[in-house]
Amino acid sequence: MDSLFGVAGDGFVVLAADAQVARSILLYQNDLDKIKELDSHKMMALAGPQADCNLFGEYIQKNMALYELNNDLRLSTKAAANYIRRELATALRKGPYQVNMLMGGVDAGAAALYWLDYLGTLQPVKYGAQGYGAAFTLSLLDRSYRVGMAEADAVELVRSCIAALHKRFLIAQPNFVIKVVDKDGIRVLK
Amino acid sequence: MAASYDRAITVFSPDGHLFQVEYAIEAVKRGSSVVGVRAADMLVVGVERRATAKLQDPRTIRKIVKVDAHLTLAFAGLTADARVLIDKARLEAQSYRLTCEDAPSLEYMARFIARTQQKYTQRGGMRPFGVSCMLAGFGTDGQPQLYQTDPAGTHSAWKANAIGGKSSKNMREFLEKNYPTEGGLDEAAAVKLCIKTLLEVVDSGAKNMEICLIRRDTPVETMSDTDMAAVVAQIEAEAEEAKKASAGSSMETS
Numbered sequence: 001m002d003s004l005f006g007v008a009g010d011g012f013v014v015l016a017a018d019a020q021v022a023r024s025i026l027l028y029q030n031d032l033d034k035i036k037e038l039d040s041h042k043m044m045a046l047a048g049p050q051a052d053c054n055l056f057g058e059y060i061q062k063n064m065a066l067y068e069l070n071n072d073l074r075l076s077t078k079a080a081a082n083y084i085r086r087e088l089a090t091a092l093r094k095g096p097y098q099v100n101m102l103m104g105g106v107d108a109g110a111a112a113l114y115w116l117d118y119l120g121t122l123q124p125v126k127y128g129a130q131g132y133g134a135a136f137t138l139s140l141l142d143r144s145y146r147v148g149m150a151e152a153d154a155v156e157l158v159r160s161c162i163a164a165l166h167k168r169f170l171i172a173q174p175n176f177v178i179k180v181v182d183k184d185g186i187r188v189l190k
Numbered sequence: 191m192a193a194s195y196d197r198a199i200t201v202f203s204p205d206g207h208l209f210q211v212e213y214a215i216e217a218v219k220r221g222s223s224v225v226g227v228r229a230a231d232m233l234v235v236g237v238e239r240r241a242t243a244k245l246q247d248p249r250t251i252r253k254i255v256k257v258d259a260h261l262t263l264a265f266a267g268l269t270a271d272a273r274v275l276i277d278k279a280r281l282e283a284q285s286y287r288l289t290c291e292d293a294p295s296l297e298y299m300a301r302f303i304a305r306t307q308q309k310y311t312q313r314g315g316m317r318p319f320g321v322s323c324m325l326a327g328f329g330t331d332g333q334p335q336l337y338q339t340d341p342a343g344t345h346s347a348w349k350a351n352a353i354g355g356k357s358s359k360n361m362r363e364f365l366e367k368n369y370p371t372e373g374g375l376d377e378a379a380a381v382k383l384c385i386k387t388l389l390e391v392v393d394s395g396a397k398n399m400e401i402c403l404i405r406r407d408t409p410v411e412t413m414s415d416t417d418m419a420a421v422v423a424q425i426e427a428e429a430e431e432a433k434k435a436s437a438g439s440s441m442e443t444s
Contacts, residue, residue: 062284069256069280 002034002047003133003173005161006102007145007154008113008126012182013104014151016158017045018133019175035179037186038064042080042105043179047130048098048118056097060084077105081114081122089120100130106181129161136168137161151180155189200311200318210318211311214267214341217320221266222253223355225387226324226348227365228336229380233326233404235264236384238355238392254402254412258283261299261327262404266354267341268320275319279303296327300337300345308343318342322353326404334404352387361387377403381413385421396422 005016017034020027035045036057044060046053060083068074075083081103091097096118104113115121115128127141128134144157155178162176178189200210222238237253254264257279265272282302286294294302303323310316318341325337338353339345350369352361364387369375375383384401392398396418403411 058288062288065259065287066280066284069258069284070277 001171002131003165003169004034004045004047004100004102004130005133005137005141005158006045006104006113006115006125006128007141007157008104008111009149009151009154011106011109011111012151012154012180013043013106013111013113014154014158014178014180015043015045015102015104016162016176016178017047018173019177020173021050022171030175033177035177036061038080038103038105039068039074040185041107041181041183042077042103043181043186044084044101044103045130047100052097052099056087056099060087074107076107077103077112077114078124080105081112081116081124085116085120085122088116088118092118092120102128102130104181106183109183111182127157132169132171133161133165133173136164140164151182155180200316208311208342211342214318214320215322218267218322218341218354219356219358221268221320221322221354223352223358223361223388223391224253224264224266224322224324225350225352225361225365225384226264226326226336226338227350227369227375227380227384227387228326228334228348229377230374231334231406232377232380233262233334233336234377234380234384234401235262235324235326235404236388236399236401237264237266238388239398239400241398254400254410256410257299257325258287258293260293261296261325262402262410264324264326264402266322266324266358271319272321272323275303275306275321275323278306295330296325296335296337297329297347299327300325300339300347304339304343304345306343307339307341311341311343324351324353328406332406334406350383355391357391361390364390382421382425385418386425389422389425395419 001022003018007014015035019030019032021029021032035043037043038061046057064075098118100118101116103116113125115123115125127145129137140161158178165173180187180189200208203209222240225236227234235254242248255276257263283294307319311318320341323339327335329335336348337345338348338351350365352358368383388399396415401413401418
């Protein structure tokens with residue numbers, strides 16, 4: 001039921017996630033931040049049951065912090081994405097985490113966005129979407145994404161995806177969290 | 191099952207000593223000195239840096255390390271043993287964060303390290319860590335805290351302390367003499383006291399020491415060689431002054 005969007009440009013990544021927690025016919029919460037900050041320049045939006053999202057997201061977060069302390073070295077976005085994929089693939093044959101993700105980060109000015117699912121799929125993308133929202137918005141992203149587009153235009157593109165959902169999607173998702181990461185770190189947009 | 195008897199190497203001697211633990215404490219004495227000083231709102235940790243070989247990269251020898259975002263650790267003793275202990279502490283800190291959604295307190299981490307060190311004095315097939323640790327960080331109330339652990343597995347909090355090296359006792363006495371009884375220290379005074387104490391054992395001045403400044407909510411700062419040299423020069427000038435003054439007064443009396 002969750003909707004996640006991501007757009008990567010030159011030196012920045014925009015991630016957006018709905019803020020809803022719902023099960024069956026019941027809505028539990030509509031102000032949850034589903035975009036976890038893995039370190040100062042990496043973030044990950046997670047879709048799936050809230051328990052799995054929290055458990056897996058925090059597990060990755062803490063292991064990356066431990067890696068940094070032990071090696072005095074931070075994982076690159078690519079390395080982190082491959083590490084996350086590996087954790088998912090290992091868990092798949094034991095007790096899989098039911099999480100699908102968009103993970104983005106900026107290192108040394110270069111931005112990267114990755115699409116991951118619970119089966120252990122890892123795909124670098126320029127833009128991507130997860131959940132029911134993907135069916136409504138991939139066409140929009142296909143048409144409007146431009147190589148080298150400005151950060152403000154990318155945020156606008158994500159906002160237009162949210163608007164498309166509001167117009168056509170049966171399930172109401174009024175609240176979204178949008179986050180941008182660039183060379184100065186992560187910031188939250190309204 | 192005879193093997194299970196030989197495995198325990200830390201057994202009491204008839205007069206109640208644990209020799210292996212005492213030997214481990216001896217190993218700490220053979221290590222380089224560490225001094226920790228608690229100021230009013232920050233901490234200073236200094237270590238004696240033994241001369242590195244001509245072709246060695248000095249940056250690969252680290253005696254002050256980060257265990258968690260808010261926790262700095264300096265050790266005296268066997269570097270190899272310390273690495274294992276530090277790895278355990280780092281893992282525990284992240285594990286605590288994962289389960290408790292909060293950073294472990296300094297007291298908790300000191301207790302954890304001490305508990306781990308104690309475990310290695312009582313279980314079979316183990317050898318005690320030849321390491322004493324000095325932990326510096328901030329409590330939940332935001333106040334600076336300084337803890338010490340030793341190979342026996344005790345932990346204790348201090349205003350200022352010295353571990354490691356043959357003259358750690360002298361250094362502690364020096365700190366006791368010079369730490370103000372009331373009012374605490376400001377940053378400059380704490381740095382000066384730390385360097386002054388280290389100079390009791392380090393002969394070639396600023397070159398052979400490493401000083402870390404630990405402030406609240408900011409990354410740990412390692413003092414530059416020039417800053418250290420400036421403080422050392424200041425201390426030497428003061429010592430010279432004092433000597434002259436005492437020489438002058440003794441002339442007057444004679």
